[in-house]
Structure formats: structure tokens, C-alpha cells
Amino acid sequence: MKGGLVTRTGRAVSLEGRPTGREHGPDAVVAAVRAYVDELAALGAERFGAAPAGVGLAVPGIVTATTATYSANIGWRDVPAEEFVPPGVPARLGHDVRTGGLAESVLGAGRDAGDFLFLSIGTGIAGAVVIAREPYGGSGGWGGEIGHAAVWPSGEPCACGQIGCLETYASASSIARRYEARSGRAATAKDVVSLAGAGDQVAAAVYDEAIEALAVALASYTLIMDPSLIVLGGGLSEAGPALFDPLGKRLAARLAFREAPPLRAAALGVQAGMLGAALLGWQAAGVYDAGRDWSLDVLRGGAVS
Amino acid sequence: MKGGLVTRTGRAVSLEGRPTGREHGPDAVVAAVRAYVDELAALGAERFGAAPAGVGLAVPGIVTATTATYSANIGWRDVPAEEFVPPGVPARLGHDVRTGGLAESVLGAGRDAGDFLFLSIGTGIAGAVVIAREPYGGSGGWGGEIGHAAVWPSGEPCACGQIGCLETYASASSIARRYEARSGRAATAKDVVSLAGAGDQVAAAVYDEAIEALAVALASYTLIMDPSLIVLGGGLSEAGPALFDPLGKRLAARLAFREAPPLRAAALGVQAGMLGAALLGWQAAGVYDAGRDWSLDVLRGGAVS
Numbered sequence: 337m338k339g340g341l342v343t344r345t346g347r348a349v350s351l352e353g354r355p356t357g358r359e360h361g362p363d364a365v366v367a368a369v370r371a372y373v374d375e376l377a378a379l380g381a382e383r384f385g386a387a388p389a390g391v392g393l394a395v396p397g398i399v400t401a402t403t404a405t406y407s408a409n410i411g412w413r414d415v416p417a418e419e420f421v422p423p424g425v426p427a428r429l430g431h432d433v434r435t436g437g438l439a440e441s442v443l444g445a446g447r448d449a450g451d452f453l454f455l456s457i458g459t460g461i462a463g464a465v466v467i468a469r470e471p472y473g474g475s476g477g478w479g480g481e482i483g484h485a486a487v488w489p490s491g492e493p494c495a496c497g498q499i500g501c502l503e504t505y506a507s508a509s510s511i512a513r514r515y516e517a518r519s520g521r522a523a524t525a526k527d528v529v530s531l532a533g534a535g536d537q538v539a540a541a542v543y544d545e546a547i548e549a550l551a552v553a554l555a556s557y558t559l560i561m562d563p564s565l566i567v568l569g570g571g572l573s574e575a576g577p578a579l580f581d582p583l584g585k586r587l588a589a590r591l592a593f594r595e596a597p598p599l600r601a602a603a604l605g606v607q608a609g610m611l612g613a614a615l616l617g618w619q620a621a622g623v624y625d626a627g628r629d630w631s632l633d634v635l636r637g638g639a640v641s
Numbered sequence: 642m643k644g645g646l647v648t649r650t651g652r653a654v655s656l657e658g659r660p661t662g663r664e665h666g667p668d669a670v671v672a673a674v675r676a677y678v679d680e681l682a683a684l685g686a687e688r689f690g691a692a693p694a695g696v697g698l699a700v701p702g703i704v705t706a707t708t709a710t711y712s713a714n715i716g717w718r719d720v721p722a723e724e725f726v727p728p729g730v731p732a733r734l735g736h737d738v739r740t741g742g743l744a745e746s747v748l749g750a751g752r753d754a755g756d757f758l759f760l761s762i763g764t765g766i767a768g769a770v771v772i773a774r775e776p777y778g779g780s781g782g783w784g785g786e787i788g789h790a791a792v793w794p795s796g797e798p799c800a801c802g803q804i805g806c807l808e809t810y811a812s813a814s815s816i817a818r819r820y821e822a823r824s825g826r827a828a829t830a831k832d833v834v835s836l837a838g839a840g841d842q843v844a845a846a847v848y849d850e851a852i853e854a855l856a857v858a859l860a861s862y863t864l865i866m867d868p869s870l871i872v873l874g875g876g877l878s879e880a881g882p883a884l885f886d887p888l889g890k891r892l893a894a895r896l897a898f899r900e901a902p903p904l905r906a907a908a909l910g911v912q913a914g915m916l917g918a919a920l921l922g923w924q925a926a927g928v929y930d931a932g933r934d935w936s937l938d939v940l941r942g943g944a945v946s
Contacts, residue, residue: 562779
């Protein structure tokens with residue numbers, strides 16, 4: 337886990353990461369988070385001379401603002417937000433990808449768009465459906481699983497047990513896996529993108545299939561949700577024009593009677609989660625307008641190693 | 642077009658339909674709507690002794706609350722709501738399917754569900770994404786076009802110009818068209834459902850493909866939007882258990898790591914559009930809590946021929 341302190345005006349201090357200790361079970365993870373929050377509070381007392389006004393936590397799985405409902409990875413069920421923080425400190429939870437989407441909405445690539453999709457393409461694929469600037473998690477916190485929407489419903493089996501999920505064609509790990517399966521050579525997704533650009537036929541085919549899968553899923557999302565913008569984040573988005581140019585063309589080709597929304601690269605990178613958690617922390621403290629005046633340069637400069 | 646009068650407490654009077662005159666161009670349609678609204682106002686003066694407090698209009702195409710932005714069928718562009726009503730009467734526009742979704746949300750099958758999908762399966766297929774009881778039209782009013790989400794992206798061409806749209810497999814008109822193409826016999830979708838139940842192999846195959854297409858689209862919707870409920874309306878929903886039973890099973894089979902939301906039949910039938918427009922009319926008049934106490938029996942009994 338990673339964390340940091342962010343002041344009301346956007347001065348930031350990050351703290352080195354800690355293991356979650358999930359091999360010791362869910363209670364150990366809750367205790368490790370609580371200890372890390374205590375460390376951060378001590379750092380805050382030292383740097384800013386103040387106790388935390390609020391704490392925001394981005395967690396995986398199913399989550400509401402007040403409860404970490406379920407995580408298959410960690411194994412916890414129904415952990416109240418209060419268990420992660422010292423007594424009396426207000427806390428607010430968020431889903432990890434939706435928290436990144438919140439940061440992109442308030443101070444990142446979506447800051448001029450009220451209604452957009454933040455799509456994170458990394459080891460897995462997940463989305464934050466942003467409506468009126470707020471990530472929308474659905475009726476029970478299970479929303480945003482666009483990585484498991486079927487793009488080829490008679491296609492390849494996904495590790496999740498379904499057939500033809502977007503993620504099984506287009507995540508960074510799937511691109512690497514599918515390239516190795518066809519070529520016999522291990523490679524990262526970044527390698528595959530480079531190889532495709534250099535004329536490797538197997539890499540070009542695998543990458544092309546990933547782009548087409550993304551186009552199919554994003555076309556359906558566009559038709560149903562009419563976003564003003566699609567923000568792409570996660571490791572694969574670092575491919576830059578090698579991703580955005582073909583995907584933009586394929587998305588437009590999949591839409592006949594309406595225009596495609598623009599694609600834009602996420603602005604906050606790996607900091608999106610921490611910044612989103614900071615916004616949740618300020619919300620927990622009753623401050624709902626924090627963040628829009630935060631300067632990214634200050635934030636980057638303010639991190640301590 | 643059809644219309645009626647609905648009082649604050651849900652007493653309703655419907656007026657016989659009128660042609661829109663769309664063969665004479667968009668200006669003629671606006672004039673015909675305006676004349677029909679005048680007729681309704683006169684009927685209201687006679688029956689209730691009062692001028693309309695507000696007017697709601699459900700229109701096709703791209704629409705916001707204040708402007709009929711575009712309709713391919715009618716040909717209009719950017720018609721302000723005021724042009725449809727007498728001077729000084731407040732008016733509010735809604736998309737036709739979303740207006741039906743509003744009625745189902747406030748007083749129909751979704752009245753106990755804040756966040757659900759209303760899917761209308763008729764000549765075409767379209768959805769109303771209902772969030773916190775309100776239909777959500779997207780960033781520009783283009784949302785809800787789930788009928789044109791691709792379910793078989795390498796499949797059959799759709800009339801819209803895209804490939805493999807849900808609508809081209811599963812709308813009532815597509816079911817009829819696909820049966821006729823394979824059997825050489827004309828039939829309605831209702832006939833095809835009956836024939837499939839009676840053991841006709843061609844009908845069973847065509848209907849099975851429609852059910853599977855619906856399951857694929859609704860599984861993706863569920864994963865992304867996490868609705869608490871899916872309400873099925875339109876002509877095909879009248880098939881009852883012949884639709885709901887196989888679709889429920891197929892939808893569950895398409896979801897591996899989460900449960901399927903329940904499927905429920907729309908409660909308001911063809912009246913959903915008029916009731917939703919009545920709710921919009923009351924909203925235009927500043928009354929946002931109308932409808933929840935309206936009795937359907939009274940409404941059905943109150944209609945005049």
C-alpha cells in the first residue's frame with residue numbers, strides 16, 4: 337500500500353509504501369492499514385503540526401463510502417471505515433479505480449468534463465463511470481467492470497469464468513500472454529507494442545486484436561452512456577499515439593450514427609489513486625470543493641522519498 | 642401522436658391520437674403538436690375548469706429538457722420547448738423511451754428501485770438508464786442506445802450501418818424478419834415465439850439467437866452499471882415467461898463472479914409514455930413529487946375514448 341498527506345491547498349507529502357500482509361489474512365491487512373494511517377498521522381504532526389482532518393482510503397473490490405464490503409484478493413467482508421483510522425477521525429472509502437477516476441475528474445484529464453469514462457488498462461481493465469463529476473459505482477458498488485464485458489461472446493475463455501471478456505484480449509497482461517502463446521517468446525505488453533510497430537507479424541496481430549476489442553467495448557459504452565470524453569489510464573495508456581491513433585480510428589468506425597467521444601490520456605498516472613484518496617479524505621472532513629486549485633507541479637515536487 | 646391530461650392527484654383523461662403530419666416537414670410537425678396541445682388545454686378547461694399547469698412532451702431522437710435537438714425521423718433541429726405550447730405555459734421535453742423509464746421509475750415496475758435499466762424491446766430496442774430515480778441521457782442526450790451496442794461484432798449488418806447490433810437480432814421486427822428470411826414464411830415476432838414453443842425448429846433457432854443477444858447485452862450492462870433491476874417493456878415483453886425464463890437463465894450464465902439483477906415486466910405498457918410526459922409536465926410546473934401516489938386503476942378507468 338502507498339499513502340501520503342495532502343493539505344487543503346494541495347501541498348503533498350508521500351510516505352514510502354508498506355506491505356499489506358495479506359498472506360496473514362484480512363484482519364492483518366486491516367491492522368496494517370491502521371498502523372500505516374497512524375504513521376501518516378505522526379508524519380503530519382511533524383510536518384504540518386496538525387492531526388489529519390480526514391482520511392480517504394482507496395480499496396479494491398466492492399466498496400461503499402462507509403464499508404469495505406468484499407475483496408476476493410484480501411478476503412475481507414463488511415469492514416467499517418472506522419476500523420482503518422484512529423478513533424474520532426472521519427474516514428471515507430472508495431473503490432481503487434473509481435478513486436483514480438475521481439482525481440482525474442477533479443484535477444486531471446477530466447477536469448473540464450462532467451460526464452466521462454476513466455478506463456484503466458493495466459494488469460486488468462476496469463472503468464470509473466463519472467457522472468456529474470462523481471464516480472458512479474452502481475446500485476451496490478459492483479459497477480465499472482467493463483473489463484469483463486464480453487466483446488467476443490463466443491471467443492476465448494477469461495480467467496473470471498466468462499467468455500470473451502475485454503480484459504482477456506486487451507489488458508497489458510493479456511497482450512503479453514497472447515503474444516507468448518503464439519510466438520513462444522516471452523514479452524511485456526510494451527515489448528509487443530514496439531514489436532508490432534517494427535513489423536513483427538505476430539505482435540501486430542495480437543496488438544490489433546487488443547485495439548479492436550477496446551473499440552468494440554468503448555463503442556457500446558458510448559452508445560449507452562454518451563460520455564463527453566474517454567480518459568485512458570493504466571500502463572497501456574503510456575503507449576501514447578501507438579494506442580490512441582488506431583483506437584480512435586477503430587472506435588469511430590464502430591459508430592455509424594453518432595460521433596465518437598475524444599480519447600485523452602490520464603493526467604495523474606500512478607498518483608491518481610493517492611490524490612483521489614486525498615479528495616475522499618477532505619470529503620470525509622466535510623470539505624467538498626478541495627482539489628480543483630491543486631497544482632500538479634507542487635504535488636510532484638512536494639513528495640518526499 | 643397521443644396525449645392526455647393528468648391532474649396533480651392522478652386523475653387522467655386521454656385524447657384520441659392525431660397524425661404528426663411529418664410528411665409535410667418538421668415545421669408542420671411542430672405546428673401539429675402545438676394544435677394538439679391547444680386541444681388538450683381546451684379539454685382541460687372543460688373537464689377540470691383550469692388551464693394546464695405545465696406541459697410535458699415525449700419526443701424521439703436527441704433531446705434535452707428544453708430543446709428537441711434532432712430527430713432523423715422528423716427532421717427537426719433545435720426546436721425550443723416553448724414552440725410546442727401556448728405562451729406562458731411551462732414545458733419540459735423528454736426522450737420517448739426515457740420518459741417511459743421515468744414513469745416506470747416513479748409509479749411503475751421500478752418504483753422500489755433507485756437505479757435500474759428500463760429496456761424497451763419493440764420495433765427497435767432502446768434503454769432508459771435510471772440513476773437515483775431519474776433517467777440519465779448522457780452528456781448530450783444521446784444515451785440509452787443499447788439497441789445498437791454490438792453483441793456479435795463480426796455478425797450481421799444492422800440497418801444503422803454498424804455490425805452485429807443487439808437490435809438486429811432481438812427486436813420484434815428483427816425476429817420477424819430473420820424468421821421470414823430462413824423459413825420463407827411471413828410471421829410476427831409473437832408468431833415466432835409461439836412457433837418456437839410449439840417445436841418449429843427455425844422459429845426456435847431465431848428466437849434462441851434473440852434471447853442470447855439480449856443476454857450478452859444485459860450482462861455487459863450489468864457489469865458496467867450494476868443495476869438493482871432490469872425492467873423489460875415494449876411488445877416483446879408481452880411474451881411473459883417465454884421471454885423472462887430463458888433470458889434470466891442466459892443472463893445468469895453470462896455472469897461468473899456476480900449475480901444477475903432480477904428481470905421484471907414493465908407495469909405501465911403503452912401508457913408509460915403518456916404518464917412520463919405527465920410527470921414532466923408537473924416538473925415543468927415546479928411539482929417534483931407528483932406521481933408516486935397515482936393509482937393505476939384510477940388512470941385506466943379515467944381514460945376516455
